[in-house]
Amino acid sequence: MWNVRKAAVIGAGETGASIAAHLANAGIPCLLLDREGRAADGLARLKGTQPPPLYDSAFIGRIRVGDMERDFAQLAECDWIIEAVSEELDVKRGVWSCLDEAWKPGMIVSSSTSGLSIDEIAAGCGDGLRKHAMVTHFFNPPRYLKLVEIVPGRDTDRQAVEAAALFCRDRLGKGVVEARNTPNFIANRIGAYALLAALAAMEKHGLTIDETEAVTGPVLGRPESATFGTLDRIGLDTFLQLCRSVRENVPDPMEAAAFAAPPLVERLAERGWLGEKSGGGFFRREESAQGEARVRVLDPRTMAYVPRSKAASHALEAAKRADEGTAGKVRALLEAAERDRLGAFVRDVVDDTLIYAAEKLGEIADTPIEIDRAMRWGFNWEEGPFELWDALGVAETAARLEARGRAVPAPVAAMLEKGTTSFYLNKAGSLFYYSHGYYKYVEEKPEEISLKVQRARGRTIFAEDGTELIDLGDDVACLEFRSRHSALGPGALAAVRRSAEEVERNWRGLVLANEGRDFGVGANLRLLLMEAENGEWAEIDLLIRELQASVRALRRLPRPVVAAPRGKTLGVGAELCMPADRILFATETYFGLDETGIGLIPAGGGCLAAAALARERADEAGLDDATQPLTRLFESIAMAKVSESGHDAKRLGYWRGGDAVLMRDETRIYEAKNAVLELERRGYAVPESERRVAVGGRETAAVLKVAVSVMRRGGFMTEHDARVAGKLAEVLTGGSVPAGTAVSEQSLFDLEREAFLSLCGEPLTQARMRHALLTGKRLRN
Template sequence: MAKWVNGPFRPIRRAAVIGSGVMGAGIAAHLANAGMEVLLLDVAPQSLTPEEEARGLTTAAPQVRNRLAAAALERMKKAQPAPLYEPAYAERIKPGNLDDHLHLLAEAEWIVEAVVERLDVKRQVLERIEAVRRPGTLVTTNTSGLPVAGMSEGRSEEFRRHFAATHFFNPPRYMKLVEVVPVEGVTAAAAVERLRAVCERQLGKGVVIAKDTPNFIANRIGTYGMLVTLEQLERFGLTVEEADALTGPAMGRPKTATFRMLDLVGLDTLLHVVDNVRERSGDEKERKRFARPAMLERMVADGRLGEKSGGGFYRKVRKPGGASDIEALDLRTWAYRPRQSVRSASVDAAKAAKGAAAKVKALLDADPKSDHAAFAWETLKRTLLYSARQLGVIADTVSDIDKAMKWGFGWELGPFELWDALGLASSVERMRNEGEDVPEWVLDWLKSGHTSFYKSESGARLYASGGAYKREEADEDDISLAALKEAGKTVFTTGGASLIDIGDDVVCLEFHSQNNAIGGDVLQGVRRAAEEVGRNWRGLVIANEGRNFCVGANLMLLLMEAQAGEWDEVEDIIRLFQSSMGLLGKLDRPVVAAPHRMTLGGGVEVCLPADRIILSPETYFGLVETGVGLIPAGGGTKQAARLAAERAEGGGLGELQAQLNLMFETIAMAKTSGSGYDAGRLGLLRPGDKAIIRQDARIAEAKRAVLELDREGYIPQPERRIRVAGKEGKAVLLLAVEAMRLAGQISRHDALIAGKLAHVIAGGDVKPGLEVSEQYLLDLEREAFLSLCGEPKTQARMSHMLATGKPLRN
C-alpha cells in the first residue's frame, strides 16, 4: 500500500459499491487499488443460466444469487486495460447481492451507488441504502448527468447532508477526473471536503466541484464541442480524417480527436447525453445548441454506432493473414473507403510546433485563409465562448472548468488556458469583429486592464475570479516543476535537462529532450547535476513532468552511428551512459528517482542507481532493449546481476542460479509492469522502493525520501564485488534459450540476443561463484551491445521501432 502523505488524513477502510456493471465494477476495482475492503452488490437473478441448470443449482443457491457481482469480479481479473493495479487486489472485493447482503452496508464508511442511469431506479436503491446505513456514512451516486437533488428526494435530512454525486470517468483506474456534485444548500460542507480528500489523497484523483446541472462540467463542454465539430465539418465540407487531424494533437487534444472518440463512446450514447441537456434545460438557446444532429440520427438508425457495432465513422477491416486496415466513412456517399492521410500547411505547421499553445497558434496562423484554419478557428471560437457562458452555471471557477477538460477529456490546455495561448485581447477583438456575443464578464475583465485569465506570481498560479486574480489552491505535495522554473528556481539547464531547486536544499533533475530519450544532452545534465549536488545540496530527485518519464536511449542516434559504421562513436556513447549512471550511484548525497508512465530501457537504468525509487501508480517499468535487438548497456544488465547476487547472499550456487533465472527472464522477454505496484514482480526493485497512489505527489514524496536519508546520516553504498554464476550458470540459461528456439517460440535472432544477455548477466566464462567487479560486468555489457549493433537484423528492429513504434520479430 501507498504511504499516506499530506499530513493527517483518515483513509476509508470499508466501502460498498451497488451495481456491478462496467462503471460499478471499475469503481470497486479502484477502491480496492486504494486499499479498501469493498462489498460489491447487484440484484439476485430470478432465473438460471443453462450452465447453472446443468449443475443442478436452484435460484436459492449462493452461486446463482451472487452471480452478477461474482462474474464482474472474474472479468476484472482478466480485463484489458486492467482495472486492478495487481490481480491479487481482487481479494479485497467481496461479491454479494442486494437481498442477502444489504445489511452489510452498515459496516461501510462510503457507499457508492452505480446502478443503471434511471432516476426511478436510483431513488429505489437509495431508499434501500438508507434503511441500513449508519448515520454519518457517505453515500454517493455515480451518474454522468442525472439531477442529484432529485435523486435524493424523500430521504432524511441526515442522509441528504451526507449525499452527493461522485462522477468517475471511465475507466476509473486510468481517468484522473472525479466530479463531486453536492446538492446545493443541502450537502454538508464537511461531507464535500471529506469526499474531496478521499478522492484526491486515497484514490489519487483530480477533483473538481461541479454544480447540479445536466452533464455537469466535462461532458457538458465536451459534448458541445463535438456538436460544433459536426456542424463545422458539414459547413466546410471536410472529410472525417481532416476534422480529426485538426481537432486532435494539433489542438492539444488526444489522438482520438473527435470522430475516433465518438466511435469509442458510441454514437447512441452521445445522442443520449445530448438529449439529457436539451430536455433538462430551461434556456431556449441552450435547447437549440443541443439539437440532435441529423447525421448522427441517420448513423444510429443505420446501426453505425461506433466500435461496439463494428463501425461508425471508422471501421476496422480484417485482411487475409490476420492483418487489418482502417476505413473511414465517406460522408458524401455513405460508404466506407480506405483511410486517407491529411496534409496541409496548417496541419504540417501544427505537427512541427512544440507544445499545445504553439501548435494551436501554428494551426491558425500558418495558412489563415484556408478551410483548415477557418474550420479550426470556428470550432475553437465557439467552444471558448460556450465555456465562458457556463462560468457560474456548471462550475464557479475557470480553474475548475479547465481542470475538468484536462483530466476528463485529455486536453493539454483547458478552454481558458487555450484562450490565453491564442492571445485573449486579440482573439476577443476578432470574435467581436465577426459579430460574436462575448460574455460581459470577459469584456469587463479586459476593460479592467487584465490581459489573460491566468498569471504566475512568486511561483504561485493565479486565475481570474470576480474581477480580480485569485490564488489557485495548491496542495503542499503538488510540486510543480513548471511553476518553480517560472519563479526562477532553475539552477542550470542544458539542451536536454535542467536542475531545479525544489526547496529544503534539494534539487530535481528534469529531462526535457524529445520524448525524454537519453542522449548526450541528457547525460551532460546528469554529470553536471552530480557535480553540483555533491558540492552544494542535501540530495537529488530525478523526475519530470513529461508525458512519460523516459522511453529509453536515443535510438535514432545509435542507429545512424551504427549504419555509418562509426563504432568508436557508439562505444563512446555507451561509455558515457555507463559512467554517468555510475556517478549517480556513487554520489555522496542521497538520490531518489520518481518515474511515471512509460519508464523503459534507459529510463529504468536511470532509476536503478538511485537509493530509492518512488513510482507513480501508472508506471510501466521494464528493461525492454531486446525488443530492438539489444541488451541493457547503461548499467542495467550489471544491476540485474547485482540484484540477483544480493538476493542470493548467504545461499549456494543453486540459489544464485534461481535468482539469476528470474532476472534473465525479465530482461530477455522484455517484461514490463502493468502498474507501479506491479513493478516488484519483475525483480527490479529493492525493499525501500515503493509505489504511491497519488501521481501528483511523487516528486514531493521523493523529496521527503531524500530528506529522510539525509537526516539518517547518509553514507553512499560502497562498491561491492558481485558474485556471478559464471560458465555453468550461463550454460543453464543457454539451454533454456535453445529449447525455446527449437520449439519455435523464438527466432534465431532472438536466441542470439538472449545468448549475449546470458553471457553478460552470468559474468561470462569465469568460474561459478567468482566475485567480479562492477567494471568487469560493464565491459561485458558494452561489448555485447556493440556486437549486436552491428547485426543487420538488430538494425532492422531499430528502424522498425522508429518507424512504427512497434517491435519487429525477425
C-alpha cells in the same frame, strides 16, 4: 478525517466494476453488489478488460461480490456506498430508497451519475442520508482518467463534501472538481459541446473523418483519440444520452438546439454500431489476410468501412512544426483559416468552444480554474478553454470574434472593460485566477512541489541540453529531463555526471524526476541507427561509455539518490533509475529494460543492476545459487517486458526493498525529497567505489540458454530474438567464468558494451531500429 475501511459499489456494469477496481487499487476492500449473479459477471469482465483496470491482477482479491437482496445487510459494514446503476432516474431512485434503510451516521452515499440531479435521485430519502448524499462522478476508466466531479445537493452537509473530496484526492489519487448541480455538470457539458462543434464544422467544411481526426487531436492540445476516437470510446449511445440530458433540461432554446442529436451519430446508433463496446463505431479494428490488426474508418456516404488516409494540408504541417506548444499550433491553423479549409474548420471549433465555455462561467462552475481542471483531468486536454483563451490572447481572440460578427461572451467583455486581459496571472511562480472582478490566489499545498513553479522562482541551479538541476529546498536538488519526446541523448548523460559532481559538493541529496508525460523512453535511437549504418563503431563505443559513466556517477554518489519516475521509463530511462537508493513509482509508470525489442541488450548498467539484484535476492532468501531470481529478471529483459503499472514492476523482478508506489502524482517530488532527507537522517552509508558481484557463470548461462531454446521451439522467439537473448544470458552471468565468481563492476560494464556493439552491426537489428523509428512498433524478424 473520514476514513473508508470498507466500501460498496451498487451496480456491476462497466462503470461500477471499474470503480470497485480502483478502490481495490487504493487498498480498500470493496463489496460489489448487483442482482442475479451480475456482480460475478462484472468481476469476470474486469479480468479480461484492456487496458487493465487494476494496477496488479492480485488486487482483484480485495473485491467481494454479492447479491443486492441476499447480501444487503452487509452494507452496514461500509463507510462509503457508491451507486452506479443505469442512468435512469427511476432505477436510481429505487436503489436509493433501499439505501435509505442501510444508512447509518458517518456513512456517505454517492451516485456516479454523469448528469442527473442528486436532489432528484435522493428526493425520497430521509434527512440523515440527504445530508450525506452527493454525486461522485468518476470518469471512466477510473484508473486512467483523473477526474472526479463532486456535486453536493441542496441539503448536503459541507463537511461531508470536504471529507469526500479529500479522500478521493489523497487515497484515490484523483483530481477533484466541485461542480454545480446542472445538466451534465462541467466536463461532459463542455466536452459534449466541443464534440458537437467538431461534427458541425466537419459537415460545413466538407472534411473527412480522417481529416477531422488530424486537426482535433494533439495539434489542438487534445488526446490522440481526437473527435471520433473519443466518441467511440465514450459510446455513441452514451453520447446521445449526454446530448439529450442537456437538451431536455436547459431553459435556453438556442442552447437546447445546439445539443440536437447529430444525424450521423443516430444512424450508427440505430445500427448498433456504438463504438468500442460493440466492436466498432466510426472506427473498426479488423484483421488482414496476413493476420495483422488494422483499423478501418467509416465512410459516411456509403456507411462502409474503408482504409484510413492521411490528411494533407500546408497549414497542418506548419502547425505540427510550431514550437509554442498548443497555442502555437492553433495559431498556425487560425492564420491559415482564409486559405485552408482545415484552418477554417479549426477556427470554427476553437471559437465555438471558447465562446460556450465563457458563457457557462458562473453557471456550471464558479471559476475558470474549475472548468480548466475538469477538461484537463476528464478529457485529457492539454489546456482548458480559459488557459487557451489566455494563450491565444483574450483581447486578440475577442477582436477576432467581433471581426467575424460573433458576440463576445459577457464575462469576457466585462473583464476587458476593466482593462484585465487574462484569466490567469503568474507572479514569481504564484498563480492567481480571475473571478468576479478580481484575482484570487491559488493556494499552494506544501506537499505539492512543482518543478515549473520552482523554475519560475529562479531556483534553477544549471540548465543545459534539455535538462535542469533545480533546488527543491532543504539542500535537495532535482535533476529534470525535459528533452523532446523524452529520448535521452549525450547531453542528458553529461548533465547526469555534472549533477552528481554538483550534489556531492554542495547538496544533501539528489532526486531524479520530471513533470513531462514520460520520464525517459530510452536512448536517442535515430542517432544510434545513423552511427550503426555508417559503421561509426568508435562513436557508439564512446556513447555507451558515457552512459555507463553516468550510471556509475549516480551509484557512487556519496549522497542519497531517489528516483521518482512516471509514464514510460524504458531502456536508458530505467537504467538511470536503477542505481538510485530508492525508486518511488507513480502508479502509471511503465518500467522495463526493453532493448531486446529492437535487437539490442541493456548496456548502461542494466545487466549489472539485474545481476546484482538477483544476488541480493538470493542472499535475502538464504540461497547459495542466484539462478532462480536471475531467471525471472532474464525473462523480463529477454522478452522486452514492460510493467503495466508501478505496482507491476514487482512482478517483473525490478522491485527492491524500500521502493514504493505513490497513489497521488502531485506529491511524487515532495515524497522523493523527503525520502532523500530520511535516508540522510538514518546515516547514509557511502557506496563502495568498486563493488564486485557474485555471478552465475557458465552453469547459470547454460540454464538460461536452455530456456531460450524452449521459447524458440515454442514459437515465442524468432531466431534473432534467440541470438540476442543468448548474448544477454552471457552478460547477466558474468561471461565465461565459474559459478559464484565475484566479478568487478567494470567487467560487467565491458561485457554489456561488447555485446551491444556486436548487435548494432547485425542487419536484423538495424532493420528493427528502422522499423521502430518509422512506425513506433516492434518488428519481429
